[in-house]
Amino acid sequence: MPTEIPLSDGTTLQAELFLPEAPGPAGAVLVVPSIFGSDRGTLTFARRIAEAGHPVLVPTLFQRTDPGPAGFDPDGVSRARARMRTYDREQGLSDLTAAAAFLRARPEVNGIVAHGICFGGHLAAILGQRGVVDSVHTVHGSGIERVAPKAPLPCPLTFHTGSADSTIPPEAIEAISAAWPHAEITMHDGAHHGFAHPGSPAFVSFAYEASVQTLLRDAGRLTDG
Numbered sequence: 668m669p670t671e672i673p674l675s676d677g678t679t680l681q682a683e684l685f686l687p688e689a690p691g692p693a694g695a696v697l698v699v700p701s702i703f704g705s706d707r708g709t710l711t712f713a714r715r716i717a718e719a720g721h722p723v724l725v726p727t728l729f730q731r732t733d734p735g736p737a738g739f740d741p742d743g744v745s746r747a748r749a750r751m752r753t754y755d756r757e758q759g760l761s762d763l764t765a766a767a768a769f770l771r772a773r774p775e776v777n778g779i780v781a782h783g784i785c786f787g788g789h790l791a792a793i794l795g796q797r798g799v800v801d802s803v804h805t806v807h808g809s810g811i812e813r814v815a816p817k818a819p820l821p822c823p824l825t826f827h828t829g830s831a832d833s834t835i836p837p838e839a840i841e842a843i844s845a846a847w848p849h850a851e852i853t854m855h856d857g858a859h860h861g862f863a864h865p866g867s868p869a870f871v872s873f874a875y876e877a878s879v880q881t882l883l884r885d886a887g888r889l890t891d892g
Contacts, residue, residue: 672726672769680762681734682726683710685717692777694889695722695770696882697800699763699787701864702747704729706736708865709784715879721886722775726766728787731758739867751786760793767799778889782882783808784864795822802885806863806878807832812839815846824850825885827878829858829871853877 671679696716700709705725713723727734729750737747781800783791788808795803796818804825828835861869863878
């Protein structure tokens with residue numbers, strides 16, 4: 668359902684909230700979208716996680732500059748990349764922190780997994796570094812190798828990547844492993860960047876399903892914990 672989250676500057680953050688039928692409390696998922704935003708594939712994914720018993724919140728990542736989903740066609744890709752380049756990371760992290768606080772305050776919630784998709788991966792990781800969330804889960808999360816050496820990660824990390832993902836080369840994986848030895852890294856053979864994003868030309872169903880299962884596992888651990 669459409670949701671408005673109050674922000675410290677007096678504005679509100681638009682988001683989609685998906686609640687399970689069971690009353691809970693349960694481990695919740697804060698989805699940090701890719702540069703394509705809250706598109707149909709991302710919202711369908713969120714609905715699936717909620718139907719499995721976990722509250723899910725999907726904030727509008729680019730609300731302050733260019734809200735709305737972008738397509739995978741050439742114009743959509745150009746639009747998505749442009750708003751990525753102008754994204755104010757600290758402002759965005761402040762908005763995401765408010766989203767996490769909103770989610771945590773709900774009676775259905777018992778802990779939060781930040782699920783970062785592509786560009787959202789490094790934002791989810793920073794939320795974990797700052798103790799805003801209780802667990803981090805990413806699919807082809809870009810930029811994490813640049814933030815990993817800057818601070819410890821005091822929570823679990825599940826990281827899905829593809830062997831053919833040129834945006835996350837082997838040295839990036841090595842940097843993440845060196846900084847955070849507890850990270851659980853799954854490499855999907857032959858998968859390119861975007862393999863777990865429904866609608867992407869790079870979508871790979873087996874890798875996507877594997878990532879869904881580990882996210883449900885991680886959220887389930889918060890439910891049980």
